[in-house]
Amino acid sequence: MDLSLLLQLTLNGLIVGALYGVVAMSFVLIYKASQVVNFAQGEFLLVGAWVCWWFLVDWQLPFWAGFLFTLAFMTLFGLVLQVVVLRPLIGEPVISVIMATIGLGIFFQALMKWIFGVFAKPFPPIFAVERVSVMGLEVQTVYLVSLGISLAIMLGFAWFFTASKHGLAMRATAFDQQVAQSLGVSVPRVFAMSWAISAVVSAVAGVVVGVVNGVSSALSFYGIKVFPAVILGGLDSILGAVLGGIIVGLLENWAHYIDSQWLNWGNMFQIAPFYALVLILLIKPYGLFGTRNIERV
Amino acid sequence: MALASLRPSGDYRATYRADTTIMPTRNSRIALWLGIGVLCLCPLVLGRWELSLLINIGILGIAALGLNILVGFTGQISIGHAAFFGVGAFASAWLHEAFHIPVWACIPLAGVITAIVGLVFGAPAARLKGLYLAIATLAAQFILEDFFARARWFTGGVAGRITEPLTLFGFAFDREESYFYVVLFFVIVMFVFAANLMRTRDGRALVAVRDHYLSAEIMGINLAYYRTLSFGIASLYAGIGGALYAHYLLFVSVEAFNILFSIQFLGMVIIGGLGSISGSLMGAAFMVMLPEVVQMLADALSGSPIDRALKLGTSINYLREMALGAAIILFLIFEPDGLAHRWRLIKAYWKLYPYSH
Numbered sequence: 001m002d003l004s005l006l007l008q009l010t011l012n013g014l015i016v017g018a019l020y021g022v023v024a025m026s027f028v029l030i031y032k033a034s035q036v037v038n039f040a041q042g043e044f045l046l047v048g049a050w051v052c053w054w055f056l057v058d059w060q061l062p063f064w065a066g067f068l069f070t071l072a073f074m075t076l077f078g079l080v081l082q083v084v085v086l087r088p089l090i091g092e093p094v095i096s097v098i099m100a101t102i103g104l105g106i107f108f109q110a111l112m113k114w115i116f117g118v119f120a121k122p123f124p125p126i127f128a129v130e131r132v133s134v135m136g137l138e139v140q141t142v143y144l145v146s147l148g149i150s151l152a153i154m155l156g157f158a159w160f161f162t163a164s165k166h167g168l169a170m171r172a173t174a175f176d177q178q179v180a181q182s183l184g185v186s187v188p189r190v191f192a193m194s195w196a197i198s199a200v201v202s203a204v205a206g207v208v209v210g211v212v213n214g215v216s217s218a219l220s221f222y223g224i225k226v227f228p229a230v231i232l233g234g235l236d237s238i239l240g241a242v243l244g245g246i247i248v249g250l251l252e253n254w255a256h257y258i259d260s261q262w263l264n265w266g267n268m269f270q271i272a273p274f275y276a277l278v279l280i281l282l283i284k285p286y287g288l289f290g291t292r293n294i295e296r297v
Numbered sequence: 298m299a300l301a302s303l304r305p306s307g308d309y310r311a312t313y314r315a316d317t318t319i320m321p322t323r324n325s326r327i328a329l330w331l332g333i334g335v336l337c338l339c340p341l342v343l344g345r346w347e348l349s350l351l352i353n354i355g356i357l358g359i360a361a362l363g364l365n366i367l368v369g370f371t372g373q374i375s376i377g378h379a380a381f382f383g384v385g386a387f388a389s390a391w392l393h394e395a396f397h398i399p400v401w402a403c404i405p406l407a408g409v410i411t412a413i414v415g416l417v418f419g420a421p422a423a424r425l426k427g428l429y430l431a432i433a434t435l436a437a438q439f440i441l442e443d444f445f446a447r448a449r450w451f452t453g454g455v456a457g458r459i460t461e462p463l464t465l466f467g468f469a470f471d472r473e474e475s476y477f478y479v480v481l482f483f484v485i486v487m488f489v490f491a492a493n494l495m496r497t498r499d500g501r502a503l504v505a506v507r508d509h510y511l512s513a514e515i516m517g518i519n520l521a522y523y524r525t526l527s528f529g530i531a532s533l534y535a536g537i538g539g540a541l542y543a544h545y546l547l548f549v550s551v552e553a554f555n556i557l558f559s560i561q562f563l564g565m566v567i568i569g570g571l572g573s574i575s576g577s578l579m580g581a582a583f584m585v586m587l588p589e590v591v592q593m594l595a596d597a598l599s600g601s602p603i604d605r606a607l608k609l610g611t612s613i614n615y616l617r618e619m620a621l622g623a624a625i626i627l628f629l630i631f632e633p634d635g636l637a638h639r640w641r642l643i644k645a646y647w648k649l650y651p652y653s654h
Contacts, residue, residue: 037428037431037432085626085630088630089629089630092629092633093372094374094427094428094431095368095372095374095567095571096567096629096633098374098428098431099563099564099567099625099629100625100626100629100630102376102560102563102622102625103564103621103622103623103624103625103626103629104622104626105622106557106560106618106619106621106622106625107618107619107622107623107626108622109618110615110616110617110618110619110622111615111619113612113615113618114612114615114616114619224435224439227432227435227436228436231429231432235428265447267443267446267447270439270443271439271440271443274436274439274440275436275440277432277433277436278421278433278436278437278440281421281425281429281432281433281436282421282424285424285425285429
């Protein structure tokens with residue numbers, strides 16, 4: 001037993017889990033608003049991180065400017081994707097929509113590899129202090145800031161959905177599209193907005209991960225790790241997505257701990273969430289907080 | 298199937314037998330036999346490279362047909378087809394090495410083993426549908442990939458596994474010219490089986506499950522049974538395709554059966570046409586030709602300013618992946634019924650030519 005390693009991994013799990021939570025949240029946002037399962041969520045992180053990297057390294061912009069430009073770009077990116085690719089597919093069967101987002105994912109992953117290469121490239125240093133110590137554990141500053149950013153995004157979402165006009169319109173659309181439309185909500189605009197917000201929020205997560213680990217195509221794996229998280233929480237629950245993300249983050253780090261201490265199988269870190277996913281689907285297919293679908297003929 | 302025949306003078310079918318026939322006219326039967334005859338002559342005329350393309354189309358076409366039975370006919374989604382393809386490839390190599398079963402028997406046995414693995418994953422899948430199933434099969438893909446890397450006794454671990462060529466009465470099918478006939482034989486058997494399956498009660502039950510599963514259940518179709526069965530059949534096809542693949546390349550690597558390969562299979566089914574048996578082969582042909590066409594375009598541009606600006610030579614792999622993604626999206630938006638539908642339209646146009654209304 002190695003307690004300090006366990007503590008360190010738990011902390012890592014919490015921080016990474018919060019990031020998963022943020023990505024899962026933006027995934028659920030799209031699903032709730034437009035009933036599209038976005039298999040290209042990881043590519044949002046990837047594109048966002050690379051674009052930010054490009055502004056900072058090739059254009060030598062200060063971080064705040066590059067970051068703001070990135071957010072502006074991602075807004076546009078999300079809007080264009082929704083309007084050009086997803087809008088023509090409204091009303092098509094699930095398989096078509098899923099395949100379209102998978103196609104998008106492959107396309108942008110290859111495009112990013114083509115433009116920026118396959119090797120991880122580090123961000124220029126952003127914080128003056130590299131590491132701080134919290135309760136005797138060494139933690140990278142970026143991780144702490146990322147935890148802060150994740151919390152801020154979650155609070156932002158909570159405010160957006162309970163108090164803002166657009167957020168309420170979005171919830172109304174998620175509840176019933178026809179009723180929302182008859183009450184004057186522009187459903188196409190809500191769809192487009194959900195994609196834009198989701199792209200922006202994912203890009204923030206992408207930049208955070210990029211600053212920590214360097215930018216590489218490994219970022220798009222976050223988009224796949226999101227599935228255990230959202231299934232655990234229930235596909236249409238924002239709170240569930242956050243909790244699911246944190247649980248998956250903890251789970252993979254604890255699996256890594258058990259593996260490194262006793263089992264020595266290797267690779268458990270990557271695979272444990274998927275075993276969990278299959279188990280959850282068997283026991284509780286609608287997740288912890290998801291709505292049960294009741295179908296009538 | 299029966300709707301595929303469009304006769305200018307209308308349909309005069311008096312019996313169910315005539316309605317469910319696979320080849321509705323004499324000309325279509327003659328065309329089929331002629332087509333098979335022409336294919337049999339191919340190895341005498343074509344070079345090794347063209348033959349290897351045809352062999353790939355056949356092998357991938359068999360696996361794609363299996364996925365089409367699952368996705369196109371039953372309406373279940375699987376994002377883990379390449380993993381099952383891999384199970385077939387390794388199972389055949391393993392059976393031959395561990396039990397010294399002759400290769401010709403290994404290929405169908407590998408199909409059966411893969412079908413059993415598919416049933417294991419398909420049994421929980423019977424409760425799931427739509428995107429939940431898509432996500433579950435995604436998990437199956439990663440779990441099986443991890444298993445391949447881990448199980449040295451089965452896959453040879455990271456080093457991969459060397460396979461023996463197929464031999465029959467002392468004759469080794471280890472060249473493109475001879476292996477072509479093996480693949481052709483399996484393609485014909487598997488496609489005839491699928492075409493006939495769709496005419497039986499079981500085949501119609503699968504389609505009913507796809508079209509409206511609640512109504513199907515009310516009509517006495519056992520949903521769990523048919524969803525699992527469909528998974529089993531799809532895995533059987535994937536396994537036979539994988540086994541043929543293993544004995545063609547004579548080497549199987551653990552990394553070959555990744556998620557991108559699974560997505561390629563889905564792409565074949567979408568591009569060929571969901572719920573079309575001949576479409577599966579067309580989709581496989583499209584997917585095999587796509588990288589070649591991209592390569593040809595890049596070669597044609599090599600040396601030009603465009604080539605220098607875009608670094609085409611070194612990044613051809615990314616261009617291929619981009620072409621794959623773009624092809625899937627463009628087909629979904631502009632031709633959601635796939636190549637098979639376009640082919641039907643072309644046929645109908647010429648049959649009805651001057652009076653198309």
